Amino acid sequence: DCRKGNCQPTIVEKEMQEHEKTDRDTYLISHSDDDHFVISMSGLHNFSELCRALPQELTKLKPLVERRIELHKEAAAQARNARNKK
Secondary structure (H helix, E strand, C coil): CHHHHCCEEEEEEEEEECCEEEEEEEEEEECCCCCCCCCCHHHCCCHHHHHHHCCHHHHCCCCCCCCHHHHHHHHHHHHHHHHHHC
């Protein structure tokens, strides 16, 4: 869980394209907490089967922010304002 562990990018490598290094950097994260994990359950192939096998408190979907709709409206307003200034 990088949010709890405050993990930071510590290694920088050059991105490879067709076996050659490019000018673009790739940042690798050094995880500071190996005891807490976040798993994107919706990205797993057998999500529904995992939900049946795991305890309900482990599979309950939780929003990242409480005021999600307000946050989306604020972001949309900022995008509209930025577009109107151009």
